[in-house]
Each structure stands twice: as C-alpha cells, then as structure tokens.
Amino acid sequence: MNIREIGFWIDNADPQVAPDYINQVIATAADIAIVVTNTGEIEMVTINPLTKTMGQLDHWKGRNICEFLAEDSVNRVMSIIEDYRRGKAQIIPAVEVNHFDNANWQFPISYSFHLTGQDGRILMLGRDMRAIAELQQRLVKAQLALERDYEAHRDFETRYRVLMETSQDALVLMSAASGRITDCNQAAARVLGGSAEALVGCNLESEVEANGSDDFIDSLAGASAENIKSGVSVVARRSGRKISIHPTLFRAAGERTFLCRLETETATDGxxxxxxxxxxxxxxxxxxxxxxxxxxxxxxxxxxxxxxxxxxxxxxxxxxxxxxxxxxxxxxxxxxxxxxxxxxxxxxxxxxxxxxxxxxxxxxxxxxxxxxxxxxxxxxxxxxxASRGDLLRSQDEQDSTHRMNDIVDLVGSSPLKDIVAATTDVIEKICIETAVELTGNNRVAVAEMLGLSRQSLYVKLRKYNLLDKSPKD
CATH class of the missing domain: 3.30.450.20 (PAS domain)
Incomplete structure (x- = not known):
C-alpha cells in the first residue's frame, strides 16, 4: 500500500481538504486571517465567526496594512514581508503587533506568517491577545496595589513603633485569648523588671501577682468594661513594684486584644x-x-x-x-x-x-x-x-606638712643624699595614702592609678604600715 494513498498530510504534498472547506478552516483556526501582497496591500480579511468582539474589518481591503498598525509595529511587519519578498525568510516565529483603525480602537494580535505560493502573497494568521493583555494589566494593577498596601503598612508600623517607644506611659499589648504579651515598650519593660525582647511571648499573669482570687483576664475584661479608674492592682514578680493595670479591650483582625497601661502606685501619689x-x-x-x-x-x-x-x-x-x-x-x-x-x-x-x-x-x-x-x-x-574654694585639710595632710617641715630642718645638719631620700619617702607615702582614700582602699585601682604592679604596691604598703588601713565609707 502506498503511503501517499493513506496519508492525510504528507510533506511536499497538498492536504486532502476540499477547496470549499479551506476558507472555513483558515477562518476558524485563527481569530483573524489577512492576506497581503509583498508590498503590504491587504487583499483579504477574514474574521473568526466565533470571535464577535473583532467587529467588521471589511474596510481594510485594498489598503496598506501599515495604515492599521501602531507606529512601533510597522517596522516589524514590513521587515518580515520584505524578507519573504527577497526569499530570505523560512519559518518566522509569532510576532505581536498592535492594531488600530480609524476609530482609534486598539487591540494586540499575535501573528504567524505563511507563504501562499501565489505571486508572493502572504497569509497572516492572528490570535487576539486582548484577553491576555487585560489579564496582564490586572496583574500589574494588583502588584501596584500590593506595593501601595505594603508601603502603607510600613508607614503605620513605623508610626506605631515611634509612638510606643517615645511614650512615657508603660504600655503592654496582650492577647485576650491566650493572655500572652504580644508587644510592650521600654517603659513597660522597666516597670515589669525585664527587657522588652524577653517579655514578648510571656504570659502577663505569670509576670505579676494578682491580689484577688478572680481570673486575671476576667478581671481585666471587667475593669475595661466598667472603666474602673483605679485599675487592677498587682505586684510585678521581677521588680517587686506595686502596679495598677488600666486595660482597654478592642478587636483587631478578628482577635480581641488588651491595651494595658501600667502605673506604679507611687507615681499617683501627690x-x-x-x-x-x-x-x-x-x-x-x-x-x-x-x-x-x-x-x-x-x-x-x-x-x-x-x-x-x-x-x-x-x-x-x-x-x-x-x-x-x-x-x-x-x-x-x-x-x-x-x-x-x-x-x-x-x-x-x-x-x-x-x-x-x-x-x-x-x-x-x-x-x-x-x-x-x-x-x-x-x-x-x-x-x-572645687577650684574656687579652700579645701579643708585632713589630719593626714597636716601630718605630712609637719614631716616636710622636719625634713627642711635637716638642711645643714645632714648630707643632701639623706635629705633627698627622706623627702622621697614622705612624698611616696602621701601619694599612696591619697590613692587609697580616693579608691576606698581598692588595691587594684590604687595600683592602676599609681602605675605600679600589685606586688610592688603591697611592698610599699607594708613599708609604710598601710596594709591595715580600712576603707572609708
């Protein structure tokens, strides 16, 4: 059996479709079909009968296709037609162009180009891209709306953070369902005796000691509903402070939340x-x-x-x-x-x-x-x-002065070497005594202040009988 006899569509052979049905196949295979000459003149326009949104385009016949193309599409279409006319083009991928007619009605079409074999005529089969373009526009608008919402969210988040951290009131946000702290500012962290990072996620009831036997969350809900000015009195476990909690119950995103303002009881005292x-x-x-x-x-x-x-x-x-x-x-x-x-x-x-x-x-x-x-x-x-007043001299300073006077009296009766040695000892003792007093007898600080090692300091303290010197309050 010959393959040509049983094959419906064989390379280099005509398909076995009756001529009466060719136009119908072409018309329904694409949304729009256009036959143009190698100069761009439109000889035929066929609209898919199932695509009613395309309207009637019979007025395109006999006119150049460039008249119905957007400015950015003219060069693309005419370059393809020119390539076909010169025999350069073989298989051209689909090309998207924008059409408009005399009524400025614009619509995008994706065309595939095909030679007809008749005097250089070219068949352009187009698919309407308006649905895809509209979908793309909707996606772009949705993306822009998301970005605007995100920027608005960041704006509100920044304002919220600034208000929380600059507020002098101690504020705590607590979930009414779980009783856990969802957020708090630094003022509230100081009142509760912890850090804001450590308190977030903790149960507020576990951070305080309530005075009554009622349920803690019920007490807050009752105080919020009755607008009790005194609030709910508790004691912070970490800091030991007596606190009055003034709750406000509100609903956000379907979840009930308490905004608790914490006041130390001493802060309300006149x-x-x-x-x-x-x-x-x-x-x-x-x-x-x-x-x-x-x-x-x-x-x-x-x-x-x-x-x-x-x-x-x-x-x-x-x-x-x-x-x-x-x-x-x-x-x-x-x-x-x-x-x-x-x-x-x-x-x-x-x-x-x-x-x-x-x-x-x-x-x-x-x-x-x-x-x-x-x-x-x-x-x-x-x-x-203290630069303008006369500082009162301590008894130690007076003793040091007497010792210096005694050294002066040695002039003429003792060699210079002995006088210098005695003077050095007096000055050294004065410096060590002063450093001990300034540091409260902190030996490490004394050694650092005088530039001595701790071992050398202890030797000199022992030399001047200063080891038993007690620190001053």
Whole structure:
C-alpha cells in the first residue's frame, strides 16, 4: 500500500481538504486571517465567526496594512514581508503587533506568517491577545496595589513603633485569648523588671501577682468594661513594684486584644509627683553639674551646669560619649567611680580634675550613685567645682606638712643624699595614702592609678604600715 494513498498530510504534498472547506478552516483556526501582497496591500480579511468582539474589518481591503498598525509595529511587519519578498525568510516565529483603525480602537494580535505560493502573497494568521493583555494589566494593577498596601503598612508600623517607644506611659499589648504579651515598650519593660525582647511571648499573669482570687483576664475584661479608674492592682514578680493595670479591650483582625497601661502606685501619689517636679527643676537649674550614664559610663543626660563647666554648647556634643573623656585620668578615674558605686551603691567626694572641650581643666569633687532601674544599672554623678574654694585639710595632710617641715630642718645638719631620700619617702607615702582614700582602699585601682604592679604596691604598703588601713565609707 502506498503511503501517499493513506496519508492525510504528507510533506511536499497538498492536504486532502476540499477547496470549499479551506476558507472555513483558515477562518476558524485563527481569530483573524489577512492576506497581503509583498508590498503590504491587504487583499483579504477574514474574521473568526466565533470571535464577535473583532467587529467588521471589511474596510481594510485594498489598503496598506501599515495604515492599521501602531507606529512601533510597522517596522516589524514590513521587515518580515520584505524578507519573504527577497526569499530570505523560512519559518518566522509569532510576532505581536498592535492594531488600530480609524476609530482609534486598539487591540494586540499575535501573528504567524505563511507563504501562499501565489505571486508572493502572504497569509497572516492572528490570535487576539486582548484577553491576555487585560489579564496582564490586572496583574500589574494588583502588584501596584500590593506595593501601595505594603508601603502603607510600613508607614503605620513605623508610626506605631515611634509612638510606643517615645511614650512615657508603660504600655503592654496582650492577647485576650491566650493572655500572652504580644508587644510592650521600654517603659513597660522597666516597670515589669525585664527587657522588652524577653517579655514578648510571656504570659502577663505569670509576670505579676494578682491580689484577688478572680481570673486575671476576667478581671481585666471587667475593669475595661466598667472603666474602673483605679485599675487592677498587682505586684510585678521581677521588680517587686506595686502596679495598677488600666486595660482597654478592642478587636483587631478578628482577635480581641488588651491595651494595658501600667502605673506604679507611687507615681499617683501627690507628694511623689511634687518631688519628681522638684528634682527635674534641680536638674535643669542646679548649680552643681549632674550627669547620668549607663552601666559602662556612657553619658545619657547632662544638665546645663555640666555644659558650663566643660565649655560645651550643646548636649548633643556630649551625649553618647564616655564620662572618662572629661576626667583628667580618663579610664582610671571612671573605673574607680563605677567600681566603688557598683560595690557600695555610692561614692562620695572623689577629687579629680574635669577637662573642658578646649583642654582647660579645673578641680572638682565627684559623688557617684548607682541607680537600680530595671535589669541594667545606671549611674548618676554630681560634680562640684572645687577650684574656687579652700579645701579643708585632713589630719593626714597636716601630718605630712609637719614631716616636710622636719625634713627642711635637716638642711645643714645632714648630707643632701639623706635629705633627698627622706623627702622621697614622705612624698611616696602621701601619694599612696591619697590613692587609697580616693579608691576606698581598692588595691587594684590604687595600683592602676599609681602605675605600679600589685606586688610592688603591697611592698610599699607594708613599708609604710598601710596594709591595715580600712576603707572609708
């Protein structure tokens, strides 16, 4: 049996389709079929009868196809027609073009080009791409809407964070279903005695001790519904503070949430409020310099008196710098102050020199106090200018003066070598006694201050009978 006799479609042979059905096959195989000459003149336009949105395009016949192409599509179509006319083109991939007619009705079409074998005529079979284009436009619009929503979300998130962290009120967000803390600010973390990161996810009921026997969440819901001004009284387990919780219940994203404002009971006392106001006035207008630092000695706040002592114009030039930058012995002075304040809670009348911004220095007396406020310790320093007053001499200084007078009396009765040796011993003892007093008998700090090893320090302490010297409070 011959293959040509049974094959319906064989290479280099005509398909076995009757001529009467060819037009119907072409019309229904594509949304639009156009026959053009090798100059671009349209000889035939056939619209798929199933695609009613294409309308009637009979007015295209006899006109050049360039008249119905968008400007960016003209070169693509005419270059393909020119390649076919010169015999260069073989198989051309589908090309997307944009059509428009006299009514400025635009629509995208994806064409495939085929030679007909009749005087260079070309058959263009097109598929309507409007549905795909509309879908693409909808996807682009959806993407733009998502980006706008994301930016709006970031905007609200930033505003929320700024409000939470700058608010002086202690605020806690708690899920009404689980009782767990979903968010809290630093003020609330200090009141509860922990860090914000550690508290998020914890059960608020486990962080406090409620006074009543009622369910904790029910108590908050009742206080929120009845708008009780006194709130719910509890005690923070970590910090031991008495707290009043003022809850507000709201619903967001289908979930009920409590916004709890925490107030320490002492904060509502009238006398404490008055004291707080007085302390703030003292900080702003006091004659003594006041400095607040963190546990590493990095400055957080200073008052105007400190800026005046250091000849600095703005607090921003001081904030974030270590207090050691303004002390004549730098880290030695700051370590003595911090270590003694950490150990004993405070240190009184530490004499040193304060270095200004232009290199000038002045004698000051510093008192340091440790502030236990939350999980980390902060420190407060009061600096008093001692350069203009006559400091009272201690008994040790008077004894040293008498010893120096005795040495002066040796002139003429003892060799110079003996006088120098005696003078060296007196000065050395005075320096060691002063360092011991300044550091509260902290031997490590004394050795660092004097530039001695600990072994050499103990030898000299034993030499001058200073080993049993007790630290001063």
């Amino acid at each position: 006398a404490d409020i008055e004291i707080s106001g007085g302390l703030e006035t003292l900080f702003q207008k006091g004659v003594d310099a006041i400095v607040f630092t963190d546990d590493r000695g990095v400055i957080r706040f200073v008052n105007e008196a400190f800026l005046g002592l250091t000849d600095i114009a703005l607090m921003s030039s001081v904030k974030g710098r270590p207090i050691a930058d303004f002390l004549v012995r730098g880290k030695i002075d700051s370590n003595v102050l911090l270590e003694n304040a950490t150990r004993a809670g405070r240190m009184q009348l530490y004499a040193t020199q304060l270095v200004g911004s232009h290199g000038s220095s002045r004698q000051v007396e510093i008192s340091a106090t440790r502030l236990d406020d939350g999980p980390q310790s902060n420190f407060a320093f009061i600096l008093r200018d």
